[in-house]
Amino acid sequence: MADLVHIDDPADPRLVDYRDLRDVQLRKSLEVENGLFLAEGEKVVRRAVAAGFTPRSFLMAPRWVESLGDVLSTSDAPCFVLEEKLAEEVTGFHVHRGALASLERLPLPGVDEVLQGARSILVVEDLVDHTNVGAIFRSGAALGFDAVLLSPRCADPLYRRAIKVGMGAVFSTPWTRLPDWHDALPMLSERGFTTIALTLADDAMVIEDAVAGQEKVALVLGSEGHGLSERWERSADRRAIIPMREGIDSLNVAAATAVACYITARR
Amino acid sequence: MADLVHIDDPADPRLVDYRDLRDVQLRKSLEVENGLFLAEGEKVVRRAVAAGFTPRSFLMAPRWVESLGDVLSTSDAPCFVLEEKLAEEVTGFHVHRGALASLERLPLPGVDEVLQGARSILVVEDLVDHTNVGAIFRSGAALGFDAVLLSPRCADPLYRRAIKVGMGAVFSTPWTRLPDWHDALPMLSERGFTTIALTLADDAMVIEDAVAGQEKVALVLGSEGHGLSERWERSADRRAIIPMREGIDSLNVAAATAVACYITARR
Missing domain, CATH: 3.40.1280.10 (SPOUT methyltransferase, trefoil knot domain)
Incomplete structure (x- = not known):
């Protein structure tokens, strides 16, 4: 089961994967250098995990924890829980459908x-x-x-x-x-x-x-x-x-x- | 021929049609109440005028005035000319392809x-x-x-x-x-x-x-x-x-x- 980590400070360094999601240039280098990608929205997060990608962490508002409980139960990655307003400060936009996950990229096949x-x-x-x-x-x-x-x-x-x-x-x-x-x-x-x-x-x-x-x-x-x-x-x-x-x-x-x-x- | 009106102050009240183009709610009420719509980009501005819509005004960076000269020559509406940085302050985003026009809506047909x-x-x-x-x-x-x-x-x-x-x-x-x-x-x-x-x-x-x-x-x-x-x-x-x-x-x-x-x- 993912550890629920309640966050009060939007500057918390553990949220680095989720910063400034609207800044395409920044995100490109951050994601490629760190070998990660982001899934947004309950359905897409669910599908990414079901497809076998390993979560690095989750980020969601409190009300999404329960509906994604089955997904969280399959992972040891931390789940950062923070109010929607704080989440918006981190990501730079209103996160629709509440949930985000940062996942490991896999090597591309031949x-x-x-x-x-x-x-x-x-x-x-x-x-x-x-x-x-x-x-x-x-x-x-x-x-x-x-x-x-x-x-x-x-x-x-x-x-x-x-x-x-x-x-x-x-x-x-x-x-x-x-x-x-x-x-x-x-x-x-x-x-x-x-x-x-x-x-x-x-x-x-x-x-x-x-x-x-x-x-x-x-x-x-x-x-x-x-x-x-x-x-x-x-x-x-x-x-x-x-x-x-x-x-x-x-x-x-x-x-x-x-x-x-x-x-x-x-x- | 449209009058070229050079603008130095992004708060100039004559630019009201072009304010905050990213604010969908604001734009909806502004455009419907005033019976206007905005065309963006040289090609689209050209097509709107060719289709018979009457321009209320144009707004563009200096380098676009020449390439839209034939369109401007057909209209008596003012053409506000301002540097791209100032235009961005008015509209709230970087205007691709340089030109905007505000045009009168026509009554909808039956x-x-x-x-x-x-x-x-x-x-x-x-x-x-x-x-x-x-x-x-x-x-x-x-x-x-x-x-x-x-x-x-x-x-x-x-x-x-x-x-x-x-x-x-x-x-x-x-x-x-x-x-x-x-x-x-x-x-x-x-x-x-x-x-x-x-x-x-x-x-x-x-x-x-x-x-x-x-x-x-x-x-x-x-x-x-x-x-x-x-x-x-x-x-x-x-x-x-x-x-x-x-x-x-x-x-x-x-x-x-x-x-x-x-x-x-x-x-």
């Missing part, structure tokens, strides 16, 4: 381990927005994708906001970072995947045609601003487009991913 | 005007998140939907963040608010639409089957938390579901809308 048995995968290049990363994990999981590969510069899917938007799909989806950006797509082609880049390029096929009859598909998604790099666009086996009404900006990347996943899953 | 000639429409109940409202307008526009109807309590699509996420799709899409929540869906059925509620209900049909062969379709979407009200779920002609992998939380409303629009548009 690409071949992630690809084992996978038939449909997402390959994501340089997304910068954590909300989009989380939404893509959630859509992929809901629509039957088996794994996610991220380019070296893609935003962290274990960042608090990405996890929350994805409702913890990152815990149940096999994923890793691609060690080599330049030859990532040829590497997947060698492993039997048809790599299909979602793009607005002139030589793009309609996506239904691009996925039809393909056994193993890697759907390749570019970043929010300028889309895919030329290298990835050109090194993919196929370029595909979602048919859209003329004169309209393309779908945003999260919406396009949902549509493309749906079509690919039903090939 | 439902029948919005429905004229429409074959595929979105009907949205009580969404609270402005990001989702904007994303839904954008997906609808890109995937060939003709109009959007909002329940009386749905979040404002002319709220700055909704416009921005939607890339101004709200300017080019006919939309209005439903005056009557209770009988909104029967009213649409009377007008020849098959109302199809997106739901996880037990008696839901697969969405492809629900839309197949239907000439006029109204796709009905519920709020983020609990989905559709029972009244709307039960007063729709059909209930439909997007097939998903078992054990996964449903898609978020923006992703589900994109998929459902795509399927409906290709019926």
